[in-house]
Amino acid sequence: MYSALAGKQLRSTMLATARGNLWEGAVRSSKTISSIMVWLRYVRTGPAGPLLMAGKTERTLKRNIIDVIVAMVGTQRCVYKAGAGELILFGRTIYTAGANDERAAEKIKGLTLAGAYLDEVTTFPESFFAMLGTRLSVPGAQWFGTTNPEGPNHWLKKKYLDRARLHLRRDGQLAESADPAAIDLHRFSFSLEDNPYLPAPYVEALKVEYQGLFYKRYVLGEWCLAEGVVYDMFDEKRHVVDLLPDMQRWMCVGLDYGTINPFSALLVGIGADQRMYVASEYRHDSRVARRQLTDAEYSQGLRGWLASYEHRGTKGVSPQWVFVDPSAASFMNQLWSDGMPGVAKANNDVKDGIRSVSVALGQNVLSIHRSCAGLLSELPSYAWDEKAAKAGTDAPLKIDDHSADALRYALHSTAHEWRPLTRRNLEVAA
Template sequence: MYKALAGKQLRSTMLATASGNLWEGAVRSSKTISSILVWLKYVRLGPAGPLLMVGKTERTLKRNIIDPIIEMVGSQRCVYKAGAGELILFGRTIYTAGANDERAAEKIKGMTLAGAYLDEVTTFPETFFKMLGTRLSIPNAQWFGTTNPEGPNHWLKKQFLNRAKLHLQRDGTIAQSQDPTAIDLHRFSFSLDDNPYLPTAYVERLKLEYTGLFYRRYVLGEWCLAEGVVYDMFDEKKHVVDLLPDITRWMAVGLDYGTINPFAALLVGVGSDNRLYVASEYRHDSRLARRQLTDAEYSEGLRGWLASYEHRGTKGVQPQWVFVDPSAASFMTQLWADGLPGVAKADNTVKDGIRSVSVALGQNVLSVHRSCKGLLGELPSYAWDEKAALKGEDAPLKVDDHSVDALRYALHSTAHEWRSLIRTNLEVAA
C-alpha cells in the first residue's frame, strides 16, 4: 500500500517540469516512488509519440521500476512483454532497454522519442545518455530519471547536474541558476531522512550498516570521492581472532585465480555466534615459489587444503559453494572435471562487492583468523585509485589485491544469505 507523498517527495513532483528531471541521492529516500508517479502522469497526459524506459539492464529495470508500477496500477493496466523489449502501460506501448555498455547507444539510434524514464543513470555509458538527448526531439518531450551518487568527477555530475537550472537541495531549499549556460534540467537531491514513512528502527539500522564512502553516498546523498584506504573500517584488534567458535555451516570458498600473480582462496563459515569467519587461506605465489602451477596442480592443492583442514577435531570440510573469478574458465572446467562440488562463477562486480565486504566489517559480523596472512597483509593497504577518481571512476588500485578479491567473491556472491546476520546481531546488542 503506497502512502500519499509528503514534504520533499511532493515538492519534487511539482517541480518536475523541465526537459530533464533527475531524482538523486540516498538509498530508500523515496526517489523512485516520486519519479514513478510523475512518469505515470506523463504516460497518460504527455505528448504523443514513442516512449522509452531504460535501466542498467532490462532485469534491473523490471525489478526496480516495472514491478512497482504493476503493483501500483495492476497487471491489467501494465503488461510487461519479457523478451520483446516492450511494456504496455495504460494502453500505450513503451520500449524497454538496458544500457550497461558502450554498445547501448546503438539500441536507440534512429529513434524519435516523446519521453523517457531512466533508472540508475550513473551506470549508463556517457555515449548512451548523450545519444538519448538527441532522440527526444518531439516537441515538449521530457525525461525523468533516478540515480545514487557517485564521485564528484562523474560525467553526469560535472556535465549535467552542476549545470542544472533548478536544484531542490538536500536541506530543502531551492537554488535557481543564473548561469546563462545552465541547461533545462531540474535536480532533486535526497538524503535518507527525506523519506518520512520509513520506520525509525530501519533508518537507524541502515545508518549503522553503511560506513565511510558508502555512508556519505547512500545515507547522506553526497557526491564524494573514493579516496584513501578502501576498508578503512578494518581494525586488527576487532576483526582478527586466534580462536574460532563452532562453525555451523561452511558457506563458501572465494577464489582468485593467478598464474604469474598469486593464487588465493579463502574458506568462509558461519559461526555458532551468528557471525562470519574467514577460517583459512590457501595461497600460492609463483614469484616466491619460482614455479608456476598448472590448473590440475592448483586443483589438487585446493582439494587437498579443504580435505586436510581440521576444525574442532573434525578433519576435512566441504563448503556449499566455491566461487571462482569468472575469467578463470579453464580452471573451473578443471575443478568440475575433478568432481569438486559447488563450483560456480563469482559475482565479481567490484564496487558492489566492496560494499558487501565493507558492510560485513563495519557491522562487525566478519572476523579473520590470524593464520590468513595474505588477506591480513592486504586489507590495511588496499586503496582507491586516485587517478581513476579524477576521471569520475571508482576503482581500487590493482596492487596486492588477490586475497581481498577472493574475500569479495565469497561475501558478495553470498550476500543474500548472510545479510540477516546483521539484523540478528543488532537485535542481540539492543
C-alpha cells in the first residue's frame, strides 16, 4: 500500500534527531508519511515513559494519522480506544488529545512525557504548545510534528521555526544555524514536487484546485501573508451562467442574517452534470429599503422565496438543509416555530470555509446564476485584512461580505457531500 521512502522523504527521517522535529509544507508532499515512519520507530526504540499524540481534534488526529498507522501496521499492533483518549501501539499506551482551544493546555498539565506526535501544529493554541515543552521532561524526550504553512507572523514560525538549529529547505539544501540562540529543532520544508509518487496529471490538477493564497501555501509550501482578493480564482466568464441544467437535488440554503446589515440567502443545488449551482438569491438590505424586517417577516420572505422559485416548469423547492449564521439563534427559533425543515447552525470556521469555496471555484465544480446580484457584486472585492495578517491572523475584511458569508456557510457545511465532485475531476485528470 505504501511505497518506500525516497529523496527528501528518506533524508528527513535520518535527520529527525533533535528534541523537536517538524515537517512543514505543501499538501500531499509526503511530510505526514515521513513523520509517521519516524514516530513508529520512536515508539519502539525511544525512552520509556508516557507518550502523547495530539491533533486539532481527536477526530482529525484519527483521520489524518491513526487511520494511516492502522493501515500500515494492522489492527493487532495498533488499537485506538475511541472515547478513552488512548491508543495502544506496539503494546505501548499513548495518550490522545485534541488541541483546538485555549483550554487544551489543561489536558496535559501535570503529565511527564517521553515523547509526542503533533498533527497540524499551526492549529494549536500557543499555550498548548508551550505547555507541551514543559511536559517533555523524560531524558531524551523528542517531539515530532507536521503542519501546513500559515502567515509568516504565525507564532510557530516566528518563535520556533525561524530559530531552528537545522533546516532542510524546499530547494533540498541543508542549512545549519550559527545563531547561539538557535533552539534544538530540526525543520523539514516540503513542496508538492517532493513527493515522487504522485502522478503528474494529479499534481497538475491540484495546482488548478488550489489557487491564490492556498496555492502558495499548499502547493509551493510558502509561509506567506494573506493579502489581496480572497477569491482571486473567481472569473465571471468561467463561473457565471445564464441557464441552469436539470437539477439532481436541491442541497441547501446558506443564510447570513442581518438587521441593519443585509440579510442574504443563497439556494444551492447539484445539477445533472455533477456540478454545483448557486441558483437564486434572496436578499434584503434595510439600508436600501429603509425598513428593517422582523424575524417573522424574514421567515415569511424566505419561505415565500423558496415556494415561488421556478425551475424548468416546476414551482417551489425544498432544500435538504437551511444553514443559518450560528449567531442568529432567535431567527433559527423563528424558522423552527414556522415549520421550516432542515434548519441547522452553519459551520462558521472562516478560513476553512474560505478554503472550501476556493476549492469549489478553483476545481470548477461551482457556478453562479447571473440573477444572484448581491453575491456577484461581493465576490470580486472580498479581500483579506492585511492588518490582521501582519498581526499573525488570517481574516477577511468585514465589509460587504454578507452574500459571501452565506456562500461560505452553504459550501463548508456541506463539504462532505460535494467533495466527491472534486475527487471525480482529479481522477479524470489523473
